[in-house]
Amino acid sequence: MEELIEKLKKEVIEQLNLEDISPEDIEADSPLFGEGLGLDSIDALELIVLLEKNYGLKIEDPKDGKKIFHSIRTMAEYITEHQTA
Amino acid sequence: MEQVISAYAQIKPGQVRVNGRIEYSDENFITFAEFIKPFFKSLNLGYPKFYKMDPLSKLGFIASELVFKQLNLDSYDRKRVGIVIANSSSSLDTDIIHQQSISNRSEYFPSPSVFVYTLPNIMIGEICIRHQLRGENAFLISERFDGRLLTKYVNELFQQNRIDVCLTGWVDLLKEDFEALLMFVEPGIWEMNAEAREIALPFSEKTVNELYTIM
Numbered sequence: 001m002e003e004l005i006e007k008l009k010k011e012v013i014e015q016l017n018l019e020d021i022s023p024e025d026i027e028a029d030s031p032l033f034g035e036g037l038g039l040d041s042i043d044a045l046e047l048i049v050l051l052e053k054n055y056g057l058k059i060e061d062p063k064d065g066k067k068i069f070h071s072i073r074t075m076a077e078y079i080t081e082h083q084t085a
Numbered sequence: 086m087e088q089v090i091s092a093y094a095q096i097k098p099g100q101v102r103v104n105g106r107i108e109y110s111d112e113n114f115i116t117f118a119e120f121i122k123p124f125f126k127s128l129n130l131g132y133p134k135f136y137k138m139d140p141l142s143k144l145g146f147i148a149s150e151l152v153f154k155q156l157n158l159d160s161y162d163r164k165r166v167g168i169v170i171a172n173s174s175s176s177l178d179t180d181i182i183h184q185q186s187i188s189n190r191s192e193y194f195p196s197p198s199v200f201v202y203t204l205p206n207i208m209i210g211e212i213c214i215r216h217q218l219r220g221e222n223a224f225l226i227s228e229r230f231d232g233r234l235l236t237k238y239v240n241e242l243f244q245q246n247r248i249d250v251c252l253t254g255w256v257d258l259l260k261e262d263f264e265a266l267l268m269f270v271e272p273g274i275w276e277m278n279a280e281a282r283e284i285a286l287p288f289s290e291k292t293v294n295e296l297y298t299i300m
Contacts, residue, residue, distance in 0.1 A: 016137070016198075017136045017137045017198075018133070018136070019133060019136035020133055020136075042137075042197050042198050042201060043198070045197035045198075046196065046197055046198050049194055049195075049196060049197065052194070053194045
């Protein structure tokens with residue numbers, strides 16, 4: 001899980017062009033939206049694309065997005081759970 | 086009433102000028118990104134959203150920052166600050182990237198953050214968001230730089246009393262070819278300080294064409 005978290009941090013930084021942020025700056029449990037990294041609605045769409053492109057996972061119900069993209073850890077948990085399912 | 090240009094910025098490959106003076110130069114770059122990123126960092130604007138913009142918006146954004154730096158925007162009614170920008174390549178640079186991302190059915194991953202920039206007037210939106218400007222705006226497409234079109238359009242907005250001041254000019258980019266000339270236009274020089282009066286140029290087709298030619 002920790003390996004996946006570190007990989008996700010790098011992917012999120014690259015996909016969202018978070019130029020001044022390094023993986024060490026992102027806490028695995030910190031919220032990605034709002035007060036966390038301050039991501040916006042377009043970033044949310046980019047994260048959906050990232051899951052599909054890099055992990056082959058499609059989010060069927062948009063309501064699940066809020067929970068899945070709460071933090072890097074919740075993203076990692078979702079990937080682990082659904083890739084092995 | 087005759088309008089004047091009270092500040093202007095010019096960006097071309099290798100060089101940035103503000104009110105005619107060289108502000109930054111770098112001849113050792115290969116790509117637009119390599120040229121613009123260090124310059125943006127040197128401005129210390131603390132605006133991370135810049136990195137998410139497409140190249141055309143980055144170019145227009147930086148040119149506008151250089152112009153606004155010469156002014157006190159608080160002295161203007163932000164609902165009456167117009168923006169009229171033109172170019173010839175529209176948003177083609179980003180359109181191509183988007184098109185490539187949807188051309189292969191088996192690798193069909195269009196990027197939402199690329200797609201949102203597939204209109205050139207998004208650049209004007211970025212400038213407006215940065216400074217909360219809510220005046221009239223327009224993005225015009227012409228085959229080549231057209232000082233007559235710009236001056237006519239902007240003067241018409243002044244004549245119809247739709248704006249108090251206007252940011253106007255040309256911001257064009259396609260791959261590694263780029264050029265920007267942005268000017269701040271005001272209705273007269275009597276309220277300007279001595280330094281601004283010295284810089285002020287008539288907002289005429291002739292002057293605008295000259296500023297573009299000497300870029």
